[in-house]
Amino acid sequence: MTIMKNDNYKIKKKSLIIFAISLFLIIISILYSLNIVTNNENKITENKIFNKLDYYIKKNDLRYTQYKKNNPKLTIEQIVTHVNIGLDNDYYTNTRHTKNLNTQYILVNKYNFLTEKYIPKNLEKINSQYSLGNMYLVDYAKEAFEKMAQQAKKENLSIIAMSTYRSYKYQVNLYNTYAKKDGKEIADTYSARPGFSEHQTGLAVDIYNGKEPYTNFEVTEEFKWMEKNAYKYGYILRFPKNKTKETGYNYESWHYRYVGEEIAKYIYDKKISYEEYYAQNLEKKD
Numbered sequence: 001m002t003i004m005k006n007d008n009y010k011i012k013k014k015s016l017i018i019f020a021i022s023l024f025l026i027i028i029s030i031l032y033s034l035n036i037v038t039n040n041e042n043k044i045t046e047n048k049i050f051n052k053l054d055y056y057i058k059k060n061d062l063r064y065t066q067y068k069k070n071n072p073k074l075t076i077e078q079i080v081t082h083v084n085i086g087l088d089n090d091y092y093t094n095t096r097h098t099k100n101l102n103t104q105y106i107l108v109n110k111y112n113f114l115t116e117k118y119i120p121k122n123l124e125k126i127n128s129q130y131s132l133g134n135m136y137l138v139d140y141a142k143e144a145f146e147k148m149a150q151q152a153k154k155e156n157l158s159i160i161a162m163s164t165y166r167s168y169k170y171q172v173n174l175y176n177t178y179a180k181k182d183g184k185e186i187a188d189t190y191s192a193r194p195g196f197s198e199h200q201t202g203l204a205v206d207i208y209n210g211k212e213p214y215t216n217f218e219v220t221e222e223f224k225w226m227e228k229n230a231y232k233y234g235y236i237l238r239f240p241k242n243k244t245k246e247t248g249y250n251y252e253s254w255h256y257r258y259v260g261e262e263i264a265k266y267i268y269d270k271k272i273s274y275e276e277y278y279a280q281n282l283e284k285k286d
């Protein structure tokens with residue numbers, strides 16, 4: 001009897017241990033699989049969120065996820081827009097040849113550059129009453145500029161182009177002069193490296209009123225007029241105050257860019273930068 005009792009006890013102990021081990025394994029495997037499921041679900045939901053936007057680009061998916069991790073406070077719209085712009089990389093890194101050459105859609109900034117050889121087609125000289133010396137813009141931008149300056153003149157304001165098309169070579173000298181004076185890091189905040197200047201497109205114009213230095217343009221009546229009217233002629237303020245991150249440049253009250261009336265109005269209404277417009281409307285087509 002005692003022997004049997006002892007055996008029984010051993011068997012019970014053995015099965016209890018087996019039961020405990022199996023239970024432990026089952027719990028571990030449930031936790032493990034749950035974790036995988038949760039991870040997958042997170043991934044799927046996240047993709048679905050980005051997906052909802054019609055400017056979502058599939059090949060940027062990992063970059064959206066990574067950018068969201070680094071910038072948890074941004075909205076989904078901001079994340080997709082910023083990554084489409086290229087802001088998840090430092091300025092002047094991950095750069096590419098810009099597309100839409102010789103069109104009003106061309107985007108030139110710290111991620112998109114023009115080659116040394118690019119000279120826009122159909123450059124035309126601006127009427128000398130609206131410019132300082134020999135200033136050239138692409139024909140349709142030039143016409144729009146003259147119309148705008150003419151209208152301002154009727155209202156006793158003077159809008160004068162002081163820097164328009166600039167060749168690659170010109171920009172080499174300009175940038176080097178600034179870099180020598182202030183150092184590369186500071187020069188980069190206000191001057192473009194050669195190939196990265198919008199002035200090489202023949203669609204950008206720096207203006208002043210003929211009296212105040214251009215850096216004071218913001219305090220002039222002409223600036224107020226431009227704020228209200230530039231978009232009607234297809235021009236936008238290219239480097240707004242609250243968009244320095246998106247554009248990569250300090251605020252410039254004097255630098256305007258021709259994008260056409262339709263896009264200019266859209267940008268004016270939505271108070272966005274051209275980078276954001278491009279990221280949400282044109283990037284996907286590139």
Ligand SMILES: [Zn+2]
Nearest residue numbers: 204205206255
């Ligand atoms: Zn400029």
